[in-house]
Amino acid sequence: DSGVTQTPKHLITATGQRVTLRCSPRSGDLSVYWYQQSLDQGLQFLIQYYNGEERAKGNILERFSAQQFPDLHSELNLSSLELGDSALYFCASSVDGQSYSYEQYFGPGTRLTVT
Amino acid sequence: SQQGEEDPQALSIQEGENATMNCSYKTSINNLQWYRQNSGRGLVHLILIRSNEREKHSGRLRVTLDTSKKSSSLLITASRAADTASYFCASTSGGSYIPTFGRGTSLIVHP
Numbered sequence: 001d002s003g004v005t006q007t008p009k010h011l012i013t014a015t016g017q018r019v020t021l022r023c024s025p026r027s028g029d030l031s032v033y034w035y036q037q038s039l040d041q042g043l044q045f046l047i048q049y050y051n052g053e054e055r056a057k058g059n060i061l062e063r064f065s066a067q068q069f070p071d072l073h074s075e076l077n078l079s080s081l082e083l084g085d086s087a088l089y090f091c092a093s094s095v096d097g098q099s100y101s102y103e104q105y106f107g108p109g110t111r112l113t114v115t
Numbered sequence: 116s117q118q119g120e121e122d123p124q125a126l127s128i129q130e131g132e133n134a135t136m137n138c139s140y141k142t143s144i145n146n147l148q149w150y151r152q153n154s155g156r157g158l159v160h161l162i163l164i165r166s167n168e169r170e171k172h173s174g175r176l177r178v179t180l181d182t183s184k185k186s187s188s189l190l191i192t193a194s195r196a197a198d199t200a201s202y203f204c205a206s207t208s209g210g211s212y213i214p215t216f217g218r219g220t221s222l223i224v225h226p
Contacts, residue, residue: 002157033213043158043203043216056213090157103148104214106157 003027004107006091012113018079021110025072025093031055032074033094033104034066038087049074081114088112119147119204119217127223134191136220138204141185147206148214149178149189158203161189196226 003026013019025032034046036059045058049068060066063081068074078085088111092104119140128134138147146165150158162178164171164187171178177190191198201221205214 002159004157035216042218045213045215048213056211058213088155092158102212103160103163104158106150106159108157109155111155 002105002107004091004093004105006089006107006110008110009108010111010113012115013081014115015081015083017081017114018077019081019112021076021078021089021091021112023074023076023091023093023107025074025091026105029093029095029105030072031094031096032068032072033092034060034074034076035090035092036087037090037109041087043090046076078112083114086112086114119206119215121202121204121217121220123220124218125221125223127225128194130194130196130224130226132194132224134194134198134222134224136189136202136222138187138189138206138217139185140187140204140206140208142208143182143185144206144208147178147180147187147204149176149187150203150205150216152201152203152219154200161202191222194222194224196224198222199224 005024030051033048037043046060048056066076088109090109091107094102122137148163149161152158175192180187201219203219205216
């Protein structure tokens with residue numbers, strides 16, 4: 001158990017809908033990262049938050065947004081869903097987010113299926 | 116685009132054998148990490164090796180780094196069925212603290 005929790009575990013929804021994925025980082029970790037994992041794209045970095053502020057942005061679509069709250073939990077919002085958004089979405093956390101020598105702790109993921 | 120690429124894509128061995136996975140990357144790195152992912156689960160951090168290190172050990176795991184060849188290898192000795200998983204390398208480079216993951220090697224260890 002990494003200490004990172006994600007809800008829900010599975011989500012099935014229709015195209016055009018909007019969903020919210022939730023992540024609670026490990027106790028003491030200030031940095032949260034969101035990744036998308038699909039068979040054809042591998043593990044793609046979406047966005048990082050550090051202590052409530054956006055720190056780095058990756059391949060995140062404009063239809064997607066995220067935030068980190070004062071209690072450090074984070075939410076990833078996916079809107080106008082398309083079939084291609086079906087994937088595993090992982091949240092990871094780390095103590096720091098500004099050094100090269102840290103490890104990330106991954107949550108169990110949310111499997112999103114868009115029908 | 117992928118910074119690291121693992122090779123082979125898939126590896127099937129018998130319990131007790133050693134498993135070697137390789138990772139090649141394109142640009143100079145700050146560090147390189149190896150992660151394991153069991154089917155449908157989150158990634159688990161295995162080892163981090165810095166760019167000025169050449170070899171690291173952790174239990175049955177041995178990681179080497181050859182910066183001249185821009186490659187790293189992960190050796191699992193005396194493999195067990197429980198080692199069956201996908202293994203990913205992830206590296207940071209330039210001014211980015213965000214690790215870039217390869218596509219992974221799928222390892223199957225037959226009991």
